[in-house]
Amino acid sequence: xxxxxxxxxxxxxxxxxxxxxxxxxxxxxxxxxxxxxxxxxxxxxxxxxxxxxxxxxxxxxxxxxxxxxxxxxxxxxxxxxxxxxxxxxxxxxxxxxxxxxxxxx
Amino acid sequence: xxxxxxxxxxxxxxxxxxxxxxxxxxxxxxxxxxxxxxxxxxxxxxxxxxxxxxxxxxxxxxxxxxxxxxxxxxxxxxxxxxxxxxxxxxxxxxxxxxxxxxxxxxxxxxxxxxxxxxxxxxxxxxxxxxxxxxxxxxxxxxxxxxxxxxxxxxxxxxxxxxxxxxxxxxxxxxxxxxxxxxxxxxxxxxxxxxxxxxxxxxxxxxxxxxxxxxxxxxxxxxxxxxxxxxxxxxxxxxxxxxxxxxxxxxxxxxxxxxxxxxxxxxxxxxxxxxxxxxxxxxxxxxxxxxxxxxxxxxxxxxxxxxxxxxxx
Numbered sequence: 001x002x003x004x005x006x007x008x009x010x011x012x013x014x015x016x017x018x019x020x021x022x023x024x025x026x027x028x029x030x031x032x033x034x035x036x037x038x039x040x041x042x043x044x045x046x047x048x049x050x051x052x053x054x055x056x057x058x059x060x061x062x063x064x065x066x067x068x069x070x071x072x073x074x075x076x077x078x079x080x081x082x083x084x085x086x087x088x089x090x091x092x093x094x095x096x097x098x099x100x101x102x103x104x105x
Numbered sequence: 106x107x108x109x110x111x112x113x114x115x116x117x118x119x120x121x122x123x124x125x126x127x128x129x130x131x132x133x134x135x136x137x138x139x140x141x142x143x144x145x146x147x148x149x150x151x152x153x154x155x156x157x158x159x160x161x162x163x164x165x166x167x168x169x170x171x172x173x174x175x176x177x178x179x180x181x182x183x184x185x186x187x188x189x190x191x192x193x194x195x196x197x198x199x200x201x202x203x204x205x206x207x208x209x210x211x212x213x214x215x216x217x218x219x220x221x222x223x224x225x226x227x228x229x230x231x232x233x234x235x236x237x238x239x240x241x242x243x244x245x246x247x248x249x250x251x252x253x254x255x256x257x258x259x260x261x262x263x264x265x266x267x268x269x270x271x272x273x274x275x276x277x278x279x280x281x282x283x284x285x286x287x288x289x290x291x292x293x294x295x296x297x298x299x300x301x302x303x304x305x306x307x308x309x310x311x312x313x314x315x316x317x318x319x320x321x322x323x324x325x326x327x328x329x330x331x332x333x334x335x336x337x338x339x340x341x342x343x344x345x346x347x348x349x350x351x352x353x354x355x356x357x358x359x360x361x362x363x364x365x366x367x368x369x370x371x372x373x374x375x376x377x378x379x380x381x382x383x384x385x386x387x388x389x390x391x392x393x394x395x396x397x398x399x400x401x402x403x404x405x406x407x408x409x410x411x412x413x414x415x416x417x
Contacts, residue, residue, distance in 0.1 A: 001161050022148045025128060026165040027190040034148050034166055051163045078151075080163050 004048040004056055006063045013041035013073040016101035023095040031081040031089060033096040041073045050081035062086045066093045075100065115139040119338035124262040125286050127337060129171050129186035132222055135337040136260075136344070137175035137184065144173040146203060154197045156232040165191045168199040172207045174217070178345055181217050183207050189224030189265035196270055197229040201239020208246035211255045218256035220344055221278065226293065227269015240270030247277040251354045256280075258347050260340050262287035262333065266318070269293070276328075279351045279417060282343035283320035283329040285399070290318040316379040316395055324406050325383055325394075326369065332406055334399040354417075362417050 014037070024032040039045060046063055066072075070093075077096065084092070113121075119135040127135070133142050146152050148166035157164050169191040174183050185204050187194040204221070211219045228236035247257050259278040261267045266288035267275050275281055275289055283289060292300075294308035307313060316322055324332040331346060333339040352358075373382045383391035386409055397405065 001158075001163065020147075020149050022130075022166070025188055025190045026163050030190070032148075032165060036149060049163060051161075078166070080165055082163050 002050050002053040002056075004046075004050065004059055006046040006048075006060070008044045008063075008067045009042055010044050010067060010071045010073040011042075012071045014071070014075050014097060014101060018100045018102065021096055021099035021102075023099060024092045026080045026082045028082055029084055029088065031079055031084040031092055033092045034078040035072075035096040035100050036076050036078070037074050037100065038076050039074050044072045044075055044077075046077040046079065048079040048081060050079075050083070052081070052083040058086055059089075062089050062093075066090060070094065070097050072097050116338055119341060120336050122337045123335050124284060124333075124337050124340050125264055125335050128190070129169075129188040129222065129224065132337055132340075133171060133173075133175070133184055133186050136220075136222070136341050137177055137182070138179065141176040142173055142184070143175065144171060145207070146172065152199055152203075154199050154229075154232065156197065156235065160231050162192075162231065168197060168203070169194060170200045170203050172203045177220075177341070177348075183211050183217055183219045184222070185219070186222035187224040187263070187265075187271075189263040192229055193226035194224040194263065194265040194271075195226050195229035196236045196239050196243075197232045198235035198239060200229070201236065201243060205239065205242045205246050208243065208250045208255075208257070211257075212246070212250040212253045215253050215255060218258060218348055219250065220258050220260060221274070222260045222263070223267040223271050223275060223287075224261075224263025224265045225267060225269070225271035226265050227271055237270070240273060243270075243274050244277050247274060251277075251279060254353070256348055256351045258282070258344055258351070260333075260344060261289055261320070261329070262335060262340060266290070266293075279354065280331075280347040281323075281329040282331040282333050282340060282347060283323050284333045284335045284340070285315075285320045285402075286335060287320045288314070288318040289320075289323045289328060294318070312395065319395075321394055321397075321402055321406075322379045322382075325386060325388075325409060326373075327365065332399070332403055358417060 020036045022034045026032050151166050153164035154168050169188045172185045257278045259275045259281040262284035272291040294314045297306040298308040323329040331343040333343045376382045380391045
């Protein structure tokens, strides 16, 4: 297992009022993303535990692209990864942001 | 034409969602009354397995089981749903403890039924001792809850089926609903082949696996009470039906169940294949049963009858 941590300053707060949301399952080629609204509006953090060791550069690129596109201010993402491909990671992150922006608790 | 999402009722969405394909969380969301689910020990509490780290394996925040309470047609229910894609839905220490705790809470309250959405290969071998103990604790907790008057209903239609200790727990439930892909057994196909040889059971023969362990056979044998089509709404309706059917539980029902099983062994013990059993049950052209669509199969199964409600 490899642990990775990313912190970004972002331009805007993520939408919605939900406190947390979860998407995905830890399985081969899949991952779960737990997102919680616990940070100041201009910050975003991602903690990743991945079964695939040595892909830090790819994660850096995928996360950088995601933060730029969605500006997920105030959100902390905790990820358990079962070796998902970059496109699956991007999809789950987008789903997590969308879910926490929905109505509900 | 696809209708816009907002025009679809929850029931229509549940009817259009395959139970087999859905995640544990989606199954619960669509099975229960819309918006009624409240989770216990949710993923944000990060109550993960203490064992997987030792094996350098990834954890899941809910340890592969979602437990909580909600409403079914307005009435309160406790629910547990296993996630069959995380480690085959297998029982580990935390996973098992969450279900044990739910059942003990149900026993204490006494009047709120429990729905268990099984999706499991059995014990998680990386935490074998803790997993085996969890199975024993859950079986005891099911029987104690039932003795206190709690109805415990098993719903089985997931990709991992209901195997190993999961099959034992299912056998302790008040009643079961199963769909065709929802297999129920203790030893799985590969386990039987490994231990007894390919002549005994060829695990690559999918038709053999399905007609021996699949939902249709389990319904015809009386192990499952209701056969559901593979969508969440059918399972919701099956759960409601079973909650209305289940009677009181006591020593008499255990004795009646023992008698039912002994009778089943007397009638079918010499049969070599599930098709022989169906033929012995009086089904004409029994070999066509696996191909029957759900509605035709349900009509056939209703003609064969159900397990007496005195048993189980």
